[in-house]
Amino acid sequence: MYKEILLFILLVVTSFGTYGQEKEKHQFNLMPWPEKIAANPGNFKIDKDFQILIKNESDQSSRMYKASTRFLRYITDKTGVFIEQGFAKTGTDEPVKGAVMISFDAEAILEIGMDESYEMRVTAQGIEIKAPTDIGAMHALSTLMQLISVQDGAYVIPNVVVMDTPRFPWRGLFMDVARHFMPIDVVKRNLDAMAFVKLNVFHWHLSDDQGFRVETKSLPNLYQKASDGQYYTHEQIKDIVKYADERGIRVVPEFDVPGHGTAFLTAYPELASKKGVEYTLERYAGIFDPTLDPTNDMTYTFLDKLFKEVTPLFPDQYFHIGGDENEGKHWDENESIQEFMKKNKLKDNHDLQTYFNIKLEKILAKYNKSLVGWEEIMTENMPKSAMIQSWRGVNEGLEPGQSLVEAVKKGYQTILSNGYYIDLLLSVEDHYLVDPMPEVELTPEESKRILGGEATMWSELVTPLTIDSRIWPRTAAIAERFWSAQEVQNIDDMYRRLEVINNSLELIGLRHLQAREFILRNIANYQNIEALRELSNVSEPFKIYSRNAGGTEYKSFSPFTLFADACTADARDVRPFRTLVDQYVNSDDGASKKEIMDYLSRWSAVGKNLALLEPKAPLVARVLPYANRVGDIADLCLEALNKGTMSQEKLRQLEELLNKKEDPKVNLDVELAVAKDLIKLGKFLAKN
Numbered sequence: 001m002y003k004e005i006l007l008f009i010l011l012v013v014t015s016f017g018t019y020g021q022e023k024e025k026h027q028f029n030l031m032p033w034p035e036k037i038a039a040n041p042g043n044f045k046i047d048k049d050f051q052i053l054i055k056n057e058s059d060q061s062s063r064m065y066k067a068s069t070r071f072l073r074y075i076t077d078k079t080g081v082f083i084e085q086g087f088a089k090t091g092t093d094e095p096v097k098g099a100v101m102i103s104f105d106a107e108a109i110l111e112i113g114m115d116e117s118y119e120m121r122v123t124a125q126g127i128e129i130k131a132p133t134d135i136g137a138m139h140a141l142s143t144l145m146q147l148i149s150v151q152d153g154a155y156v157i158p159n160v161v162v163m164d165t166p167r168f169p170w171r172g173l174f175m176d177v178a179r180h181f182m183p184i185d186v187v188k189r190n191l192d193a194m195a196f197v198k199l200n201v202f203h204w205h206l207s208d209d210q211g212f213r214v215e216t217k218s219l220p221n222l223y224q225k226a227s228d229g230q231y232y233t234h235e236q237i238k239d240i241v242k243y244a245d246e247r248g249i250r251v252v253p254e255f256d257v258p259g260h261g262t263a264f265l266t267a268y269p270e271l272a273s274k275k276g277v278e279y280t281l282e283r284y285a286g287i288f289d290p291t292l293d294p295t296n297d298m299t300y301t302f303l304d305k306l307f308k309e310v311t312p313l314f315p316d317q318y319f320h321i322g323g324d325e326n327e328g329k330h331w332d333e334n335e336s337i338q339e340f341m342k343k344n345k346l347k348d349n350h351d352l353q354t355y356f357n358i359k360l361e362k363i364l365a366k367y368n369k370s371l372v373g374w375e376e377i378m379t380e381n382m383p384k385s386a387m388i389q390s391w392r393g394v395n396e397g398l399e400p401g402q403s404l405v406e407a408v409k410k411g412y413q414t415i416l417s418n419g420y421y422i423d424l425l426l427s428v429e430d431h432y433l434v435d436p437m438p439e440v441e442l443t444p445e446e447s448k449r450i451l452g453g454e455a456t457m458w459s460e461l462v463t464p465l466t467i468d469s470r471i472w473p474r475t476a477a478i479a480e481r482f483w484s485a486q487e488v489q490n491i492d493d494m495y496r497r498l499e500v501i502n503n504s505l506e507l508i509g510l511r512h513l514q515a516r517e518f519i520l521r522n523i524a525n526y527q528n529i530e531a532l533r534e535l536s537n538v539s540e541p542f543k544i545y546s547r548n549a550g551g552t553e554y555k556s557f558s559p560f561t562l563f564a565d566a567c568t569a570d571a572r573d574v575r576p577f578r579t580l581v582d583q584y585v586n587s588d589d590g591a592s593k594k595e596i597m598d599y600l601s602r603w604s605a606v607g608k609n610l611a612l613l614e615p616k617a618p619l620v621a622r623v624l625p626y627a628n629r630v631g632d633i634a635d636l637c638l639e640a641l642n643k644g645t646m647s648q649e650k651l652r653q654l655e656e657l658l659n660k661k662e663d664p665k666v667n668l669d670v671e672l673a674v675a676k677d678l679i680k681l682g683k684f685l686a687k688n
Contacts, residue, residue: 028147029149029496029497029500029501030143030147030497031146031197031477031498032197032476032479032480032484034484035163035165035485036163036164037160038160039159039160040160042159043124043156044098044125044127044156044157044158044159045124045154046075046156047081047083048082048083049098050100051083051089051096051100052071052099053089053100054068054102054103055091056091056104057090058090059090063134063135063248064102064107064138065088065090066246067138067246068102069088071141072086072088074508075148078145078507081155097125098125098126101127101128102140103130103131104130104131104134107134108134108136110200110250111316111317112170113169114135114169116135116139116165116198117131118130118164118165119163119164120143121162122144122147122157129141135248138248140162143164145196146504167483167486168453170200170201170415170453171198171200171201171452172199172202172454172455173190173194173457174205174417174454174455175187175202175203175204175205175457175459175467176205176459177459178206178209178211178256179459179556180210180459180462180463180556181230182459182464182467186464186468188243189508189511190467190468191243193471193509193510194249195247195248196476196504197476197501198483199249199475199479200249200250202249203254204252205458207254207256207260207263207264208260208262208263209261209262210263210283211226211230211263212226212231212263212264212267213230213232214231214232214313215231215232215234216309219268219302219305219306221267222306226264226266237313252316252318255321256321257321257322257356257360258323258326258353259291259324259327260287260288260324260325260326262281262288266281270298271292271296271298271299272330273291273293273330273334274289274291284556289327290330291328291331292356294353294359295340300363303363308367312367318371319370321357321372321377322374323373324373324374325376328349331349332349351381353376354379354382357386358381358383361385361386370387372387372389373387373388373389374388374391375388375389375390375392378403378407378410384410384411387412387413387414387415387451388403388404388413388415389415390415390417391421391456392418401438404436404438405438405440405442407449408442408446408450411449414450415454416452416454419431419453420455420456421456421458422455422474422475423456423460423461424545425542425569426544426569427569427570428473428477428498432489432494433491435481436452436453437450437486452482453478453481455474455475461547461554465518465565466560466565469568472505472510473502474498474569480494495575516536516566517529519562519563519566520532520566522561523566523619525620527613531605531606531609532610532623534602535563535603535627535630538573538603539571539626539670539671539672540567540568540570540571541564541567541568543569548664548669551664551665552667562619562669563619563622563623563668564667564669574674574677577599580592580599581681584684585681593641596637600638600641601634603630603633603634604631606627608631610627611624622666625663626668629657629662630672633678637654637681640685641685644685645686645688646685647686651683651686654678655682658675658678
């Protein structure tokens, strides 16, 4: 009955409208955007009497009780209100004014297809949340956290009615902890952020050429010889899985085989396809040749022993075996492997890897696990019970989502990562406009096989210090793509909401904002960082794995506290400056011109101000040539704006300065993100 009442309210409330209309009126800062939301006049005020009542009988170990406690702590930290009731009351259905009343039908088992929907009504008297599962009720609390705003000098929650459910059941974040190890606290704070934006799958990449990251009591060489002492114990893994479960997040482990196998072979070289090699952990990034031997029975005995030990640590149904980027060089060079292929009528390395994967699927089935792999595992004979993760795109000569479409048409369940590789450092807009549902005609059954997607954070160029700033806040926008309706894709509004969510994520516990400031302070040797901050606001790291091309190649233990590490993929001043240039060029607007000149004046001074720091800050010397170039660019544009015109010679100088690159050996690895806008401005002035 409650659902019918809510639906009636949504239909009759005067302020309810379309996605865009509703947000123009109320400016809610929600991400992901709910399925249905309607606003009523007035609001709920947060004061000392704020409390949570859980209708269900819940002890202190339950998900809902712990989630409500976290919510109450967020409320107090956000608002500074000294609430009287610091913990939820459970087993009560008596309505209390000023309280959040929560009820749900059952505690969910975390699996694909669990009901994550919820219904919520906020009035001045109280807040009511109802859901089929505790996970749905927890999602409602996340929405409630994002609704907190200020009105008339007080923290309030606007009166709204929400009916919400996710579009896709698999909404993931992939984290590579092999190339750079991520300590427990890093993993946990990212799980907290995932819950805040309703992501529900943590894909944990635990092995690669640079390290094996799990304690293995039955195969001790793996963590003793192939981890550099950086690995998770069984108890730590159980702790992370429990921590994730309490936030409604499934944990899917990945052990990458047969390629990306250097760590395995460092520990157990007898499993290698190339014999007689002393394998050591890889210190560089890239694709390497060491590969497990799929024709050696010991390989399967080894993997069986490994899976027998680690599968109980991960309760989820799915287990990822990698299977990507195996070029098969060592297979081609091994005469014994070539003979095996002929004998078994395996025509190429794809067939050989399918042979390997089928054996792995049977081993995993023995431990009640379903196999997931990157798209390379999808070959003619691969069983349809495997799940395919689509990742390759235009850089590999494929159309976006091509392998995903191929997979669902062949009968595989699939998830999409192509388009969500956040380590490429593309703008959030590039990711936000990618949808897991391809623009091709699919049958209803084929569409159901698209389970969702994952934002993908490979760690070649990130450390525990910088990983938060590379994942967030951009992944909040990707989370919206997985949860919200496909038509929710207004770019300007996404950026508006993301700016607010960015600050909320810091309150959740992320260090993406603090890390930037720390790096800048370190570069300045704890002198004034305003000039560095100004420069970073308009600078972005090189994109698509081009960082430091032609310079010193980074190792896993190289410094990642450089200027590029303080810069982000969506530099803060780029969009505002672009808007001003467009306004000025299109209408010769005087107010826009003044603001453009304000920006340029600040950029003009950056080099001079940094020069004052250099004697006591050697790292500033690396940044100074770039800062001086930016200053010269700004001076050219300022001169032209003051005159109202730019000569062709000056325009040529501007283009040369913008196209000039710093010496790659200094490891600066950033670009001026407003270069195209400055060219646009220069060309406009050159016409006058």
